[in-house]
Each structure stands twice: as C-alpha cells, then as structure tokens.
Amino acid sequence: MAYSIGVDVGGTKVLGGVVDSEGNVLARARRDTPRQGGSALTQAIADVALELKSDFEISSVGISAAGFVSSDRKTMLATPNIAGWNGVNLDAELTSLIGLPLVIENDANAAAWGEARFGAGIGEDHLMMLTIGTGIGGGVVVDGALYRGAFGIAAEFGHMRVVPEGHLCGCGSRGCFEQYASGNALLRHAREAISGSPEMARNLLSLGDGTVEGLTGKHVTEAARDGDAVALAAFNTTAQWLGAGIASLSVILDPACVVIGGGVIDAGEILLEPTRAAVDRYMPFSGKHPSPVIIAAKLGNEAGLVGVADLARI
Numbered sequence: 001m002a003y004s005i006g007v008d009v010g011g012t013k014v015l016g017g018v019v020d021s022e023g024n025v026l027a028r029a030r031r032d033t034p035r036q037g038g039s040a041l042t043q044a045i046a047d048v049a050l051e052l053k054s055d056f057e058i059s060s061v062g063i064s065a066a067g068f069v070s071s072d073r074k075t076m077l078a079t080p081n082i083a084g085w086n087g088v089n090l091d092a093e094l095t096s097l098i099g100l101p102l103v104i105e106n107d108a109n110a111a112a113w114g115e116a117r118f119g120a121g122i123g124e125d126h127l128m129m130l131t132i133g134t135g136i137g138g139g140v141v142v143d144g145a146l147y148r149g150a151f152g153i154a155a156e157f158g159h160m161r162v163v164p165e166g167h168l169c170g171c172g173s174r175g176c177f178e179q180y181a182s183g184n185a186l187l188r189h190a191r192e193a194i195s196g197s198p199e200m201a202r203n204l205l206s207l208g209d210g211t212v213e214g215l216t217g218k219h220v221t222e223a224a225r226d227g228d229a230v231a232l233a234a235f236n237t238t239a240q241w242l243g244a245g246i247a248s249l250s251v252i253l254d255p256a257c258v259v260i261g262g263g264v265i266d267a268g269e270i271l272l273e274p275t276r277a278a279v280d281r282y283m284p285f286s287g288k289h290p291s292p293v294i295i296a297a298k299l300g301n302e303a304g305l306v307g308v309a310d311l312a313r314i
Ligand SMILES: [Zn+2]
Pocket: 158, 159, 169, 170, 171, 172, 173, 176
C-alpha cells in the first residue's frame, strides 16, 4: 500500500506524519518553525518529508499552512503570519526538493477535511468546522467535497463582520467575528467581567500572577471547571457570539454538523452547551428546521496533518 505524507506548518513547529488511507498516523517527524520563514521554512518542510519518505513507500505529500492558497493549490497568495512566503509557488520549490507530487492547503480547510473524513464528523457530507484559537479559522465540506471558493479563500469565518465599526482586527477590518468569539475574545470578555466585579474575580486572578494582564485562556478554563462565576460568565458571553455566528452561517451553508476545534475546545461542554443554546436562540426561522449538531473536534492538533495527507491522495 502506498501512503501519503501530511505536513502541518504551525507557529512553533513543522509537524509531519505518514498517513494511511484510514487516517492512521504511522510515523511522525518534526522541526522547529524557522522564525525567518521563507526558504528556511520551505527547507524545514522538505527535511520533514524526506525523513519520513526514507522508511515508507510514499505516493504524494500534502502541506497545510495558515494563509490564502491559490485555488490550484500550488501558491501561497498571502501569509499574514509567515514571513517571506507571500506569492511563493511552494509547489515548484518543494516538488524539486522532495521529488513527489504535492498539494498545498489552508490549515483550517485541511483540519475540516480531516475531521470530516476521520474525526468527529465522520460520514457527514455537509459539515462546517470552526478552529478557535487566538483567532477563528474555518473550513466547509459541501456535498462531500471541500469548498475552496473561486480564489481559494472560502470559509474565513473569523473575518466576517458582525459589528459595524467594532473592535479593530489584525486583518485591518473592524468588528470581525473572531474579535468576539475566539480564544482572545474569551480573555477580553473575562477582563471585562473582572472590571465589572473585581471582588468576585479574586479566585480567577489567583490562578495567574494576580494581575488582569497575566490572565490566560488556560486560567479561565481551569476556573470555569471549578464553577467560578466570572470565568463562566466569560464563556457564556463568548458562546453567545459564537452561537449567533453559527446560526447565521447555518442559514447560508445548512450544515448537518458543526465541529469546533482549536485550543478553546479544551473547555468542552463548558463552551459547547451554551453555544448550542445560543444557536437555537439566534437561528432564523427558529423551530421551523433542525439546528446542526454541534460537537467537539476529535483529531486535536493532528487534524490538519491527517486532512492534508488525504487531500494529497485524492
Ligand atoms: Zn478580521
């Protein structure tokens, strides 16, 4: 059996794996992500793939990375978080280094495909995934296929505008969804809850260095698990925004299943339960049609690797 390699380019590491046709990861290799990006990063990807290639019969390679990928899946059109990759034809550079056919895919798209094929959404032909970390990434499966759009930038849910002239976003726009429903937004909501009732926030702040600035998402999750009212309020506010956004997206995409991944999903039902209630509350034509099932991702930080290895195969 021929296998494919998936390589996921993250902010701190380049993680590769040999993946079989059932989505099992048979071997792994990794390198630190070179800060300077550009050709050093391209070489790190090649090193990971060549290391894995030496022990297996490999048919193709998939690369998953943050950024806009051309619809022919060869060129990084724009990479706001990776230096020196804008407009780079990765296919041309990496094919000569690795010696195998390859495809490039946006990381959130790859994760959605991994979850749809082998993870939480297995068997679902109509699926939407939101990867919620510092921002919100998105991926959509329509009629059993990944939907990329005309320019390869579909499903950037994090940057749909939900508040005209709202909070400034890293994309240069204002009022983007991820400013209200991401992991960073959870922290923003926690800080606002703390300033509203500082005496109730003593428990939450004691988990960090005692300051509002020292608070992290992990602290908020830990406090919410212990029933801390301020932390739970921050999760509930985040869930309101998240549920309202999912309801609006459902009217457009009509998914059967919405998979939530990324660091924020460590909170599990603390986030999902109020999000489901908010989806029902904000769903247009409420009660007239079924809401999508909303579940946690299963593949963790290997979803992109497994998904892009499978996309390279088909
Ligand atoms: Zn934005």
